[in-house]
Amino acid sequence: MKKSIKLTSILLLLIFTISFSNQKRQNTNITTKNEIDTYLTRVMELHNIPGLALAVIKDDKIVYENYFGKSSLENNKSVDQNTLFRVYSATKLITSTAIFQLIQNKKLSLEDKISKYIDGLPQQWQEVKVKNLLSHSSGLPDIIRYKSILTDEELMEKLFNDKMNFATGNQFQYNQTNYWLLAQIIEKITGMSFDDYILKNQFDNSTNGVLFSSNSQETIPNRATRYFYNEKTKEFEKDTNNSGKRGHSGNGLNITLKKFIEWNKKLDDNILLSHKMKSEMWKPFNFTNQKDVFLHGWSSIKVNGLNSYGFSGGNLAAFRKFIDSNTTIILLSNGYEIPVYDIIINDIARISIPELKAKKITKEEDVMRFVTHRQFNKAIQSFKKLKKENPNSDFDNLKWNINSIGNSYAYSKKNIENALDVFKFNAKINSNWWVSKASLAEVYEMKNDSLKAIENYKKAILLNEDNQWNYNEQMKNKIAELKR
16 A cells, blocks of 8 residues: 555656646747747847748757748738748758769769869869869859850850969859859759759659749749848838849749758758768868868858858848757848848857857847947947857858948948948957958048048958958059049
8 A cells, every 4th residue: 555655656746747847848938939039029120121930940849930020011911831032042052962962872072073064164174173162162253243144155155264263272252153063063963954853852842832033023922022121212122133044053942931941850850961971061171271161062150159050141041050959040031121140040049049048148139239229338348248258259240240230321321420430340349350441441431531541441451361352452443542
């Protein structure tokens, strides 16, 4: 009898413990969901984002999924589970996965020269390998320079006559030509169109919730309208970009959040690629300059010491995997006044990943909010705390987004002093970044302060050691003009 009572007590205690644990987990999930909802609502208002969808997947479970705002301002249509978002350059994750599927099937090698698959290449292209296309280390001229109305043959001819931007393998330089060529290699090996190969091998031939189109003017049911914010009129305008079919591998994926969640599950479950092949894809490329960091089609970003792999597109969409925490965050949106996509991903990680959430750490959006409200002393204190908590981060996206705040003032030409204040702040916290000095120089030029403009252009040239975007010549010309 005593044994029976004791056993019953143990069972009741066990049931109570399990029930209490489940209740605690549910309460934590509700709290986290409310925090994310509040955060996204505030960010959308501050950055003027028309529509947004976001998911957090943790340990193979969807712990957050929600939809906000409008997919179409003209039709007052809300974002929902059926809304297709064009993810722009986040498409490159799909393309790099396709290349590694071919490598896994022994149809291709990272070390293959692209001349093995593409005929008639000029001499200066002969040493370019598949791995150089994936890692943006090819040094090839960029198709973005030329009008999209050119035929493939006309475009290739122009590229063949251009000079290489740098020695192949030396450095990272983002380039749309790379992924156009990868699509051609996929088509040559498989005998299929790029679109068909991807849909068959990554989406089970489904056309529900996923399609390819790099034409923003094309009418597609349920697709969110992509908007640009006009600083002069203070209104959103529809995107008119059309990259044609050759843009599909670099920027043409249109997908619902649900479908992206499904794709991520296949990636996690080693259905798309084996664990070994994913590890190869996520290995850092060995750049000759020993400075740049990029994987094979994926970027690598640290958030409070946690590694994450992913990519973003169009300042609108971002996909990020925090491998060590088994967490994936997917963000889809359709416009903004000031870009904030990677900051949102980083901050959502700080809210939703338990080991980060427990530390009550600073969010990047705090800095953005203080700068937007011109509370620069608070912004500096917030940034210092953020930097202390992330000692190995250069906050590349944050500094660009702060610069965008300054540009939003400068482009309207109505708030030059506001622009100057923002650029001064950015130059103070990013003193070794050449763009911050160049932006200061430009706004001083607007104010007709030639001496300070020249001073900052000179500083920018010295800091831009790699002559990024070949911009030093432009700045030297600016200095020459200002001295006249």
